Amino acid sequence: MSGKTAETNLDEGVLNNDEWKNRWVVRNIGFHQSQHDGLLDAKEDEMFGGKTKSIFMPLCGKTFDIVWMYKKGHTVCGVEIAEQAIKEFFDENEIDFDVETVENIGKLYKSKDGLLRLYVADLFDMSRELCGQYDLIWDRRSLVAINLIDHEKYRNLVLSMMKDDGTYYLSTVEYDPAVWPGPPHTISDKVVKDIYGNYCTIELLEEKKRDQPKVSESQMEDENPQPKPSSAGAALKTSTYVYDRWYKMTKK
Numbered sequence: 001m002s003g004k005t006a007e008t009n010l011d012e013g014v015l016n017n018d019e020w021k022n023r024w025v026v027r028n029i030g031f032h033q034s035q036h037d038g039l040l041d042a043k044e045d046e047m048f049g050g051k052t053k054s055i056f057m058p059l060c061g062k063t064f065d066i067v068w069m070y071k072k073g074h075t076v077c078g079v080e081i082a083e084q085a086i087k088e089f090f091d092e093n094e095i096d097f098d099v100e101t102v103e104n105i106g107k108l109y110k111s112k113d114g115l116l117r118l119y120v121a122d123l124f125d126m127s128r129e130l131c132g133q134y135d136l137i138w139d140r141r142s143l144v145a146i147n148l149i150d151h152e153k154y155r156n157l158v159l160s161m162m163k164d165d166g167t168y169y170l171s172t173v174e175y176d177p178a179v180w181p182g183p184p185h186t187i188s189d190k191v192v193k194d195i196y197g198n199y200c201t202i203e204l205l206e207e208k209k210r211d212q213p214k215v216s217e218s219q220m221e222d223e224n225p226q227p228k229p230s231s232a233g234a235a236l237k238t239s240t241y242v243y244d245r246w247y248k249m250t251k252k
């Protein structure tokens with residue numbers, strides 16, 4: 001079942017495409033960071049080696065990672081279900097674009113120089129035939145947004161879009177699943193290995209444990225159920241542990 005057809009079950013963290021679009025309307029977009037990801041600065045030389053590369057970004061939102069790569073001359077292809085996100089991206093970054101309809105898929109927003117292509121579409125409607133293959137996969141908060149039932153389908157699709165000698169950068173977050181059903185879904189190191197281990201060599205690039213607010217003893221002993229947190233951000237603050245990780249993967 002893809003995001004498009006998924007039956008919503010917010011208690012189990014299952015979101016369908018309309019719900020994702022609605023999150024952009026009501027501005028429930030806590031995942032959107034105000035600047036590009038720090039890993040790009042830390043690993044720029046290793047990732048690009050002074051060359052321009054092609055990058056595929058599944059579930060791209062309007063992340064500043066896109067514009068950072070594009071302004072450095074790289075070719076970027078992203079996929080995002082919410083047209084609002086893509087419109088905001090081009091508007092806020094003042095990039096001239098053309099829009100075309102892609103039959104049975106959605107729309108393609110293309111920068112005038114052709115280096116940047118952002119599809120408004122369900123990722124699961126995309127294919128290697130339509131999009132091509134890329135040097136790099138940049139998966140920032142994408143796998144963690146995918147309904148659990150779709151993990152294998154997602155892996156197969158995304159890996160099919162990576163060149164045989166390409167590199168996949170994957171970010172995950174791991175927390176106590178009792179505090180929030182997702183998204184973002186909690187993804188442990190073991191789950192990364194379960195999903196990708198047969199197909200990829202996996203290297204842990206970075207692991208950061210978040211400083212969590214202390215939960216007092218009286219709070220811990222309080223048997224009254226706490227009110228349900230209203231957002232992932234609030235929920236994760238109540239987890240006793242939160243790990244943010246970046247992995248680097250290459251095809252076996």
Ligand SMILES: C[S@@+](CC[C@H](N)C(=O)[O-])C[C@H]1O[C@@H](n2cnc3c(N)ncnc32)[C@H](O)[C@@H]1O
Pocket residue numbers: 003004017020021031032033058059060061062063079080081082085121122123124140141142145
């Ligand atoms: C957690 S956000 C991450 C966005 C971006 N990677 C970032 O770091 O800001 C996930 C995004 O995927 C989009 N999305 C969810 N399901 C999708 C699907 N099946 N196809 C395309 N986009 C989808 C949502 O609208 C949302 O913008």
